[in-house]
Amino acid sequence: MRPEESSGLLRYPATAADWQARARRRLPRFLFDYLDGGAGGECTLAANVQDFNRIRVRQRVLVDVSAVDTRTQLAGQDCALPLALAPVGLAGMMARRGEAQAMRAASAAGVPFTLSTVGICALDEVCAAAPAGSPPPWFQLYMLRDRGAVRALLDKAWHHCCRTLVFTVDLPATGMRQRDVRNGMAHAGTRAGLLRAMQLLAHPGWIWDVALRGKPLTFGCLSDQVPGGRDLNAFKAWVDAQFDPSVTWSDIAWLREHWRGRLLLKGILDAHDARASVDCGADGIVVSNHGGRQLDGVASTISALPAIAQAVGGRTEVLLDGGVRSGTDVFKALALGARGVLIGRAWIWALAGGGEGAVRELLASWQRELRLAMMLTGCTRVQDVGSGQLEPDYEQKRPSVGVNQ
Numbered sequence: 441m442r443p444e445e446s447s448g449l450l451r452y453p454a455t456a457a458d459w460q461a462r463a464r465r466r467l468p469r470f471l472f473d474y475l476d477g478g479a480g481g482e483c484t485l486a487a488n489v490q491d492f493n494r495i496r497v498r499q500r501v502l503v504d505v506s507a508v509d510t511r512t513q514l515a516g517q518d519c520a521l522p523l524a525l526a527p528v529g530l531a532g533m534m535a536r537r538g539e540a541q542a543m544r545a546a547s548a549a550g551v552p553f554t555l556s557t558v559g560i561c562a563l564d565e566v567c568a569a570a571p572a573g574s575p576p577p578w579f580q581l582y583m584l585r586d587r588g589a590v591r592a593l594l595d596k597a598w599h600h601c602c603r604t605l606v607f608t609v610d611l612p613a614t615g616m617r618q619r620d621v622r623n624g625m626a627h628a629g630t631r632a633g634l635l636r637a638m639q640l641l642a643h644p645g646w647i648w649d650v651a652l653r654g655k656p657l658t659f660g661c662l663s664d665q666v667p668g669g670r671d672l673n674a675f676k677a678w679v680d681a682q683f684d685p686s687v688t689w690s691d692i693a694w695l696r697e698h699w700r701g702r703l704l705l706k707g708i709l710d711a712h713d714a715r716a717s718v719d720c721g722a723d724g725i726v727v728s729n730h731g732g733r734q735l736d737g738v739a740s741t742i743s744a745l746p747a748i749a750q751a752v753g754g755r756t757e758v759l760l761d762g763g764v765r766s767g768t769d770v771f772k773a774l775a776l777g778a779r780g781v782l783i784g785r786a787w788i789w790a791l792a793g794g795g796e797g798a799v800r801e802l803l804a805s806w807q808r809e810l811r812l813a814m815m816l817t818g819c820t821r822v823q824d825v826g827s828g829q830l831e832p833d834y835e836q837k838r839p840s841v842g843v844n845q
Contacts, residue, residue, distance in 0.1 A: 453793065456765045456786040459802065462793030463534070468639040468646060470623035471533055475788055477619035480736025487740040488732055488763030495742070495772045496831040503818035508811050512822045514780045515604045515702045515724060515757065517575055520550030521807045522780030522822050523770060525787050525799075526761055527580035527606060532560020534792040536654035540569035542791055545799035547574040549807075554578040554606050554782070555661070557593065558679075562660030567600045578604040580706070582611055583691055584682045589665045594699055596661075603701035606726065609692070610707030612685035615734035628677070689720055696721040706761065706782075709744050711751040714758075724757035724779075731762050731784055742773065749777025767809025771817075774825040 453459050464472050478485030510521040525546050531538040539553075539561035546553035547570050555566050555577045566577055579597040584590050597605065617626065623639065624632035640647060651657065659666055666678045696703060705717045706726035717725045727741050727748050741762035749758050760773045761782040773781050790798040814820065817829040 456789060459789040459793045459798060463789040466646060467534060467792055468643045470625050470636050470639050473619035473623055474625055475785060477617050478732035479615035479617055479734055484729055484736050484738050485732030489765060491740040491742045492763050492769045492772060497817060498829055498831050499816050500818035505815040505820055508814050508820050510807055510810050510822060514552060517552055521810055522774060524552040524782050525554055526782035526784035527554040527556035528784050528788045529556045529558035530560060531788060534788055535795050536650050537561055538791055539566050541796040542799055543569040543577055545796045547571050548800055549803040552578050554580050556580050557582060557661050558659055560657055560660055563596060563600050576601040578606050580606040580608060582608050583684050583687045585684045591698060605699050605701060606704045606706050608706045610730050610734055611683060613683055617733060689716055692720045709739060711747050714748045714752045718752050718756045724759060726759045726761050726782060728761035745776045745778060753777050767806035768813050770810050771813040771825060775827060775829045
């Protein structure tokens with residue numbers, strides 16, 4: 441990886457924050473803020489990270505940790521570490537054919553990649569990007585008003601050998617994301633287009649590498665559903681018309697009938713909803729507040745995790761999404777009851793900042809961090825990580841924002 445100049449010094453990106461800074465420099469403002477921003481005043485976005493930092497790990501020494509193993513299974517898939525790449529919309533706008541690059545990086549690291557319904561690369565391109573013998577991607581979907589479109593997308597995913605569906609349930613409507621408003625992402629029309637064009641012209645490198653060399657910039661998974669799929673305004677109009685606020689648990693039961701593979705419900709933040717997920721036949725849940733992008737002021741995911749894991753952890757697979765910024769954070773999530781984590785912003789920052797190689801480097805670094813955390817807490821297997829690896833007074837120090845039970 442090439443060093444970069446910062447404040448007169450040459451340095452290599454070492455953390456998710458370093459890749460975030462590089463992505464900020466390389467992306468047009470409206471695209472970077474689309475990735476980086478959250479809903480409202482972004483309090484929940486900040487809490488997702490800050491609440492991880494409040495957790496204290498219990499260090500132990502003089503334990504034989506010469507054979508630490510970070511391997512596990514997520515959704516029945518063998519993984520080199522308990523982590524999957526979360527779905528990120530428009531990833532192919534952040535780097536040339538971004539979803540295909542991320543699929544290759546995830547396969548090389550031995551972790552799952554989740555393709556967003558609103559990704560740029562089509563499902564067949566992403567599947568073709570995986571090395572021979574690698575598992576297919578997971579596929580993410582929303583409940584659309586057009587159930588025929590939902591059936592068509594499910595059939596397409598199954599045809600391409602996807603066997604794990606990550607179904608997002610916390611998006612009856614798009615959250616109030618003020619950065620998108622300021623940058624013209626939330627608006628259609630000439631004025632918004634001119635605002636985005638000005639930001640594009642300030643990044644000729646992105647224009648050459650992504651806009652020109654990365655064509656076609658269409659919503660690949662939705663090519664059959666979205667007329668004018670090359671146009672951001674047409675896509676926004678379709679999304680506004682298709683997101684369905686009338687969805688209930690009966691619709692999830694309908695989905696369970698029509699999907700033969702594993703079903704993970706993403707967007708669970710309440711123990712009652714976690715129990716309902718299990719009752720409707722979900723194979724797993726993802727504790728998530730959509731990265732703080734939907735409703736500001738809700739609980740951080742790591743503060744919500746313990747109650748949910750206690751409620752359903754013995755009946756289903758519990759994953760966590762939101763605020764994970766290091767391998768040590770992965771360890772903390774495991775200690776509080778998660779089987780594994782999904783990461784979103786971290787991998788897309790790396791992709792935007794350095795492409796496939798950067799994502800590989802990030803994942804390798806996090807695996808080393810996770811292994812080190814296990815060594816210094818006396819754990820040799822992921823399955824052994826639990827509350828005993830946290831300081832005993834963590835429950836008293838835990839943030840007061842909790843989950844209704």
